[in-house]
Amino acid sequence: MYKPKISKRCIAVLLLFFGVTFSSLAQNTATLSIGGEVTTPLELKLSDLSSFKQVSHKVKDRDGKEHVFAGVALIELLEKAGVTTGAKLRGENLAKYLLITAADGYEVLYSLAEIDPEFTDQIILLATTKDGQPFGTGEGPFRIITPNDKKPARWIREVRSIKVAFAKN
Amino acid sequence: MRNLLKTVLTNKPGWLKASLVCAFFISCGIIQSFQGKNTEPYVLQYPANFGSRFVIPANNPTTKEGVYLGRLLFYDKALSAGNNISCESCHQQRQAFTDGKAFSTGTDGSLTTRSSMSLTNLLWVRNFFWDGRSPGLEEQVKFPLTNEHEMGQPLSESAKKLSQTTLYPPLFAKAFGSSLITEDKILKALSQFERTLISASSNYDHYLAGTFKPTTQQLRGLQLFENGPDPKRGIRGANCGHCHGGVKTFKELFHNNGLDSIAADIGREQFTGQAADRARFRIPTLRNIMLTAPYMHDGRFTTIEQVLDHYSEHIVQSPTLSTFLQDISNEAGGKNLALTKNEKADLAAFLGMLTDSSFISNPAFSNPHLVLNP
Numbered sequence: 001m002y003k004p005k006i007s008k009r010c011i012a013v014l015l016l017f018f019g020v021t022f023s024s025l026a027q028n029t030a031t032l033s034i035g036g037e038v039t040t041p042l043e044l045k046l047s048d049l050s051s052f053k054q055v056s057h058k059v060k061d062r063d064g065k066e067h068v069f070a071g072v073a074l075i076e077l078l079e080k081a082g083v084t085t086g087a088k089l090r091g092e093n094l095a096k097y098l099l100i101t102a103a104d105g106y107e108v109l110y111s112l113a114e115i116d117p118e119f120t121d122q123i124i125l126l127a128t129t130k131d132g133q134p135f136g137t138g139e140g141p142f143r144i145i146t147p148n149d150k151k152p153a154r155w156i157r158e159v160r161s162i163k164v165a166f167a168k169n
Numbered sequence: 170m171r172n173l174l175k176t177v178l179t180n181k182p183g184w185l186k187a188s189l190v191c192a193f194f195i196s197c198g199i200i201q202s203f204q205g206k207n208t209e210p211y212v213l214q215y216p217a218n219f220g221s222r223f224v225i226p227a228n229n230p231t232t233k234e235g236v237y238l239g240r241l242l243f244y245d246k247a248l249s250a251g252n253n254i255s256c257e258s259c260h261q262q263r264q265a266f267t268d269g270k271a272f273s274t275g276t277d278g279s280l281t282t283r284s285s286m287s288l289t290n291l292l293w294v295r296n297f298f299w300d301g302r303s304p305g306l307e308e309q310v311k312f313p314l315t316n317e318h319e320m321g322q323p324l325s326e327s328a329k330k331l332s333q334t335t336l337y338p339p340l341f342a343k344a345f346g347s348s349l350i351t352e353d354k355i356l357k358a359l360s361q362f363e364r365t366l367i368s369a370s371s372n373y374d375h376y377l378a379g380t381f382k383p384t385t386q387q388l389r390g391l392q393l394f395e396n397g398p399d400p401k402r403g404i405r406g407a408n409c410g411h412c413h414g415g416v417k418t419f420k421e422l423f424h425n426n427g428l429d430s431i432a433a434d435i436g437r438e439q440f441t442g443q444a445a446d447r448a449r450f451r452i453p454t455l456r457n458i459m460l461t462a463p464y465m466h467d468g469r470f471t472t473i474e475q476v477l478d479h480y481s482e483h484i485v486q487s488p489t490l491s492t493f494l495q496d497i498s499n500e501a502g503g504k505n506l507a508l509t510k511n512e513k514a515d516l517a518a519f520l521g522m523l524t525d526s527s528f529i530s531n532p533a534f535s536n537p538h539l540v541l542n543p
Contacts, residue, residue: 030445103445104491105296105422137445138492157492158445 030103032126032142036164037096039082046141049128052076057125059147061155069145071127075115083164085116095167100144103158108144110154112164122148126159208232208344211361213292216369218377218416223292226307229357231364234344237537239362241340242355244536247330249276249320256313256320256359257536259285263529265457266366271468275318282318283434284468287461289368289454289528295421299450299466302440306360314355324352331355336541368456368528376522377416383522390519393512398499405499407480407508407516409455412493418455418523424491425449427484428465436466447489459524473517481508 034042049072056070078085084093089112098110113119125145128134135141135157142159149155211231225231242248243256259273259281260266266288272280283299296302297309313319314327328350331337338348345354375381383391395414396406412420423437425448432448440446450466464470470479482505484494499507508516528534 030443103443104424104449105301105420107421137488138490 030141030160032159033161034077034081034164035161036099037083037166038078038164040080042077042081044077046128046134049126052080055123055125057123057127057145057147059145062152067130068132069125069127069143070129070132071125071142071145074124074126074144075117077126077162078112078115078164081164083112085112086118089113089116089118092166096164097167099163099165100156100159101161101163102156103160106156108154108156110146122146208234211236211365213364213367215292215367216374216378216416219290219293219369223295225292225364226305229307229360231361232344234340235358235361236365237362238337238340238344239358239360240534240537241336242331242359243362244538247334248314248322248327248355250322250326251276254320259313259319260288262531262534263460265289265368265460265525265529267461269462271463273319275316276321277317279318283466284463286453287457288363288366289456290417291366292364293417296423296451300437300440301423301451306363307356310356310359310363324355327355328352366528366534368525370527371456371523371525373522374416374525384518386515386518387522388519389512390515390517391522393508393516394519398497398506400499400501400503405508405512407477407506407512408493408497409480409516412452413455419452422452423449424452424493425487425489426480427486427490427494428469428479430485430487432487434466445489448487449489455520456523457525457528458520460529473520474513477508477513477516481506481513 030046032042032044034044052072053076054070055073056068058066058068061067075085078098084096094111094113096112098112098115099107100110101107110124114122115124117123127143127145128141130139130143135143139157144154144156144159146152146154209232211233213231229235243260246252246255248255254274254276259268259270261268268285271284272282273285274280286299291297291306296304297306298312303309303312311324315321315323331341332350337350341350341354341358342348344358372381372383376383393405393407393409395410396404397408397411398404398406412422412424414420423446425432425436429448435447437446437449438444459473462471462473464473464476470476480494484490484505486495496504498505
């Protein structure tokens with residue numbers, strides 16, 4: 001009776017250990033690509049984001065609890081990639097959108113004007129930490145936080161790619 | 170020049186006639202170059218609620234001639250190295266284009282590494298195979314044709330074999346404007362046929378259209394299928410819709426659905442090289458699910474009851490297990506879905522509504538060689 005208990009606990013500890021190791025390993029190697037209608041396509045690792053200004057939001061997540069999400073303003077990354085923001089966001093560029101894709105294939109869309117500070121006061125975040133900790137697996141290493149969206153369906157987790165494109169009819 | 174101008178200005182009708190004749194011949198030439206194949210467009214018909222988020226390559230429009238050619242090729246064993254199997258061998262219409270096996274036998278008698286997938290509503294699929302490695306039908310179709318565990322024949326050899334028949338060269342001419350049989354045209358014709366395999370006439374579709382009245386058990390199953398469990402509010406659910414929601418019953422997603430603690434098949438990771446994709450597989454359509462056993466990428470479950478038991482009680486933890494399958498329960502603080510026996514029966518009753526008998530008996534999808542050589 002006693003023996004199986006110990007081995008079960010051992011397995012649990014081992015699994016937890018491997019899980020944590022796996023999680024941090026996977027997060028360090030994961031990359032985020034920004035491409036499409038950009039002048040400079042970007043391939044970013046978690047460590048690349050520390051050079052950007054850090055911003056944070058305290059917002060209620062799907063679990064109904066408040067969390068502090070911190071990371072980089074999405075607009076800054078778009079500017080770095082040479083997307084038509086600010087003074088250039090006019091004319092046909094207003095028909096551009098961002099298609100953001102997660103590791104599991106989930107996709108959400110934002111128009112450029114929803115992200116640009118000349119159009120909105122909301123700062124959409126590419127978050128890298130939650131309550132001071134890196135995200136767990138299934139959520140990070142990159143997650144979008146859009147505080148003014150009441151329903152967090154566009155707070156897309158495990159962001160893998162951001163594609164800037166023209167709406168074509 | 171002055172004379173010519175004069176003629177043009179004074180003899181208006183004559184000039185007009187001449188230019189009209191010229192215009193007529195020029196436009197004939199233009200039309201000729203576009204429609205030289207005399208093909209008729211094939212109209213893909215589907216309910217509006219399926220939406221039109223699909224892309225048909227501009228260089229391979231769906232035509233009646235192309236679809237018919239693709240259908241002949243789909244059922245032709247000449248495309249396999251041993252002349253012993255065709256696409257149909259692993260994709261049989263009466264089983265919603267699956268073969269009822271965990272793994273399929275290839276031309277050389279060896280087994281495939283994953284279970285044959287149902288060829289249903291591929292028009293809307295954007296990432297083919299269990300690991301989503303192929304972005305389009307034209308590219309996808311190369312793999313089963315040439316893989317050694319499947320049909321195992323180089324495309325060049327297929328083109329050569331078909332060229333030596335009396336049947337095919339005129340059909341390629343009708344579909345593509347020239348009787349020259351190329352690798353590219355074989356892939357295009359097969360893709361055209363596969364795009365027509367639309368299943369949208371099940372009892373579920375008739376229910377959505379208001380022309381079918383489900384049993385109370387089927388309706389209970391539908392509710393469970395769509396609801397996420399919320400024990401605090403007294404809502405019971407199986408949360409199937411999270412991945413299989415919407416009228417097409419699949420979302421273009423890849424998840425680790427808790428089959429193993431250590432996966433023998435690493436799934437999407439093999440294609441992306443990202444550790445976070447370990448054992449992630451495509452969310453398949455549930456259309457005709459009662460006809461497509463065995464289930465999962467390795468066909469490990471032989472009945473739908475085993476599948477429901479898996480999602481209800483046997484989800485296995487691993488580092489990449491989908492977050493949607495964790496800490497979700499019909500019991501407050503519960504660790505698994507904990508569906509009752511009756512609830513599982515309700516779900517199975519609803520899943521039966523996804524069987525489309527007209528799809529599996531549609532003569533337009535059947536073996537055309539039988540009609541040619543009765």
